[in-house]
Amino acid sequence: MKRKMGLLLAIVLLVGTVLAGCSKNNENAAESSNSADPGTGSNASAGASGPDISKPVELTWYLLGDANPDTPKVMDEFNKMLKKDLNATVKLNFTTWNDWSTKYNLLLTAGEKIDMIFASSWAGYFKYAKQGAFMDLTDLLPQYAPEVQGQVPAQDWSDVTIGGKIYAVPNTNPEYTPDGLVYREDWRKELNLPEIKDLDSIEAYMDGIKKNKQGVIPINGSALNEIYTMFLYYHDLHSIGGDSGVVVSKSYDTPRDIVAYPFTPEYEAWVKKTKEWADKGFWSKNTLSSKQEAGDLIKTGTGAIYWRNPPGASGFITDVQKNDPKVELGYFPFTRFHNYAMPTMAIANGMAIPRSAANPERSLMVLDKIRTDPKYYNLITYGIEGYHYDLINDGKNIEMPSKSQDPAKVQAYGIADWGWRNKELMKSGIGGWDGLDKLNEEFSNMTKPDIFSPISMDYDPVKSEYAAVNQVIDQYGKPLMLGLVPDVDKAIQTYRDKLTAAGIDKVLDYVKQQANAYYDEKNIK
Amino acid sequence: MKRKKDPATILFQIIAYSTVTILTVLCLLPFWLVVIGSFTTENEIIGEGFKLWPNALSLDAYHAAFSNPKQILQAYWVTTWITFVGSIAGLFLTSMAGYVLSRGDFKYRNSFAFFMYFTTLFGGGLIPWYILIVKYLALKDSYLVMIIPSLISAWNIILMKNFMKSIPDSIVESARIDGANDFTIYTRLIMPLSTPGLATIGLFLALGYWNDWFTANIFITTEAKYPLQFFLYKILANAAVLRTNIAANLSAVNFTAPAETLKMAVAVIVTGPIVFLYPFIQKYFVKGLTIGAVKG
Numbered sequence: 046m047k048r049k050m051g052l053l054l055a056i057v058l059l060v061g062t063v064l065a066g067c068s069k070n071n072e073n074a075a076e077s078s079n080s081a082d083p084g085t086g087s088n089a090s091a092g093a094s095g096p097d098i099s100k101p102v103e104l105t106w107y108l109l110g111d112a113n114p115d116t117p118k119v120m121d122e123f124n125k126m127l128k129k130d131l132n133a134t135v136k137l138n139f140t141t142w143n144d145w146s147t148k149y150n151l152l153l154t155a156g157e158k159i160d161m162i163f164a165s166s167w168a169g170y171f172k173y174a175k176q177g178a179f180m181d182l183t184d185l186l187p188q189y190a191p192e193v194q195g196q197v198p199a200q201d202w203s204d205v206t207i208g209g210k211i212y213a214v215p216n217t218n219p220e221y222t223p224d225g226l227v228y229r230e231d232w233r234k235e236l237n238l239p240e241i242k243d244l245d246s247i248e249a250y251m252d253g254i255k256k257n258k259q260g261v262i263p264i265n266g267s268a269l270n271e272i273y274t275m276f277l278y279y280h281d282l283h284s285i286g287g288d289s290g291v292v293v294s295k296s297y298d299t300p301r302d303i304v305a306y307p308f309t310p311e312y313e314a315w316v317k318k319t320k321e322w323a324d325k326g327f328w329s330k331n332t333l334s335s336k337q338e339a340g341d342l343i344k345t346g347t348g349a350i351y352w353r354n355p356p357g358a359s360g361f362i363t364d365v366q367k368n369d370p371k372v373e374l375g376y377f378p379f380t381r382f383h384n385y386a387m388p389t390m391a392i393a394n395g396m397a398i399p400r401s402a403a404n405p406e407r408s409l410m411v412l413d414k415i416r417t418d419p420k421y422y423n424l425i426t427y428g429i430e431g432y433h434y435d436l437i438n439d440g441k442n443i444e445m446p447s448k449s450q451d452p453a454k455v456q457a458y459g460i461a462d463w464g465w466r467n468k469e470l471m472k473s474g475i476g477g478w479d480g481l482d483k484l485n486e487e488f489s490n491m492t493k494p495d496i497f498s499p500i501s502m503d504y505d506p507v508k509s510e511y512a513a514v515n516q517v518i519d520q521y522g523k524p525l526m527l528g529l530v531p532d533v534d535k536a537i538q539t540y541r542d543k544l545t546a547a548g549i550d551k552v553l554d555y556v557k558q559q560a561n562a563y564y565d566e567k568n569i570k
Numbered sequence: 571m572k573r574k575k576d577p578a579t580i581l582f583q584i585i586a587y588s589t590v591t592i593l594t595v596l597c598l599l600p601f602w603l604v605v606i607g608s609f610t611t612e613n614e615i616i617g618e619g620f621k622l623w624p625n626a627l628s629l630d631a632y633h634a635a636f637s638n639p640k641q642i643l644q645a646y647w648v649t650t651w652i653t654f655v656g657s658i659a660g661l662f663l664t665s666m667a668g669y670v671l672s673r674g675d676f677k678y679r680n681s682f683a684f685f686m687y688f689t690t691l692f693g694g695g696l697i698p699w700y701i702l703i704v705k706y707l708a709l710k711d712s713y714l715v716m717i718i719p720s721l722i723s724a725w726n727i728i729l730m731k732n733f734m735k736s737i738p739d740s741i742v743e744s745a746r747i748d749g750a751n752d753f754t755i756y757t758r759l760i761m762p763l764s765t766p767g768l769a770t771i772g773l774f775l776a777l778g779y780w781n782d783w784f785t786a787n788i789f790i791t792t793e794a795k796y797p798l799q800f801f802l803y804k805i806l807a808n809a810a811v812l813r814t815n816i817a818a819n820l821s822a823v824n825f826t827a828p829a830e831t832l833k834m835a836v837a838v839i840v841t842g843p844i845v846f847l848y849p850f851i852q853k854y855f856v857k858g859l860t861i862g863a864v865k866g
Binding site: 110111112114138139141142143144147148151154155156157337341342344345347 | 616701704787793800808
């Protein structure tokens, strides 16, 4: 009897909590939809009478990465100016790099009062915008950020437009980040190898290094990125919507021709070549399990080639030469295979306003200020003048930290300022690798807009097939890509069979459908 | 008086000693690799892998970890403080709950125990938890958020309850006859009698608080409030991110960290103090197990 009572009580309690949980959820949903409505409502009313800044506000902004130790000091200065001009202060918060994507997701989904947050295609901008995490800025921009509206090129606005609505302010800093290879140029000269300009010279280079340099493996450590990106660029294949596995568009000129590359003759020829390379020892047999970056092994003198994009290469080369000035490194961007380059999408970096923001208007006004007024831009980006930096050459270049300070104590100031970058206000440093400027000039002369990255893919309708296909790529595709199989023809056959069994056709259809929808929307043939 | 050893005993001792020695070495080896790895140069680890004795000793990793000694000391202080307060408060609450559930005259003890146990089977997940703490409890960026959520766990309560059940009821009865009320019985009799149990749970709690970086990761935004584990984990995350393509954007940050050795140095810094906690508590730990066994 007693036991029965206990059980009954437990059940009652249980049911009670479940019900409580449900009602909480409902309340929650109701509240969030409510809070969104008054937000837009008040915007409209404020819009009629012009920006009203009589009420002092504290804005909460979130950036990725870490604060600089001097950030509180810099923000104090910044807020003093801002208080005077816009009657607002900004509290800058950072996600830190630990699990930043989890935290970013929490910040946006939990409905915290955040007035501005970093947004980016690589941080899920399209996904979050479609889920309604960001505020629609289309009507707010002309009112509260008129200068920025004119500053950002139309193409960039179109990059952030989803269904006719603008959800973020992209940065204005055309960047090129194609893949490419960093290599030991001094060894190439020493061994009289041909200059690297196409696939054959790359092969000759690796061959020369392997034969003449004792103990050096051309691509030491993990070689997958080097070979895989080279394959895509060499055959002008394009991943869709970031990383789409084996489903690619066949060329820039025929973007609607979408295939799964393992079924193409180009792939067959390619893996036969890589098999040859692997047998010659251009990379090690355990390269797939190696956790070592090829770049680290260049530093120790046992590797010769490393995969990087141009800004990454610039940082890497500067770093290596600081440690050992005798080492000379060259760079070969894969764009030279087909002689065109796509700039990164404008929304590779930008700022957005979460739907739960308390003061979106003021936030936009502050952003407008930062992006147009050098005083604000320099302070929040480079720190305090005369302490963190000096302007030289009539303000064209920057020297960090300031000459007047002791370099042992004062370091250059730097935070994740990518979201509000504006080419006109940016200062380039002096020193470092001079190749980057040349490359950027080369790219800007052969630029074509990126028509593959903005296609938003969430794979939800084909979730299980997508997971199965990725599993097959890991298990069969990667060894094949690196030629680490005894019999290539048989391995290709197995790979294709497994892909078909995993449901590659369904994934392919889904990608095609998403891509075509995007091309229709943007009028791309 | 010495007993004469026959060959069989000697053989046994040789085998026993060598087995134990080998096992000890096997246990110490990984720890040694971590410690010595933290003193190796980065290039040597990349080029030649971890070694029992490096070609050259280097303090680079510790320089990187202690690049800002004030911050790391502050983090030590935060962690120590949280561990202390959290363990004491958690121990108090857990033992009270365990005591109530172990009392035979508490009518609904089984259903309450079931209700507590039940929560261990299901969880709301990360996002509801986050919303609860940030929106409804408004604990974001507060020291309390690192203490409160892990104060009580159902598992510890059940452990405590079972331990207290082994204390004979007659003790409680005799105290009652002498006129003690429930709380006096709890503080004057039950608590001292359950030191082994308390030590066990205390160790669990202290380790939990000491090792917790996740709550700080999600909820703490002020740098001065970072606990040690998170602070060091953050250094590692920085070192890792500098190796990705994002680093290309971080041109202004001239901080290159030795990643492999840094991991080892961080492990040494973090585990150092807590390792010394074990010998102190182990005493109670062993006693607890034997007492439980004897009294059944």
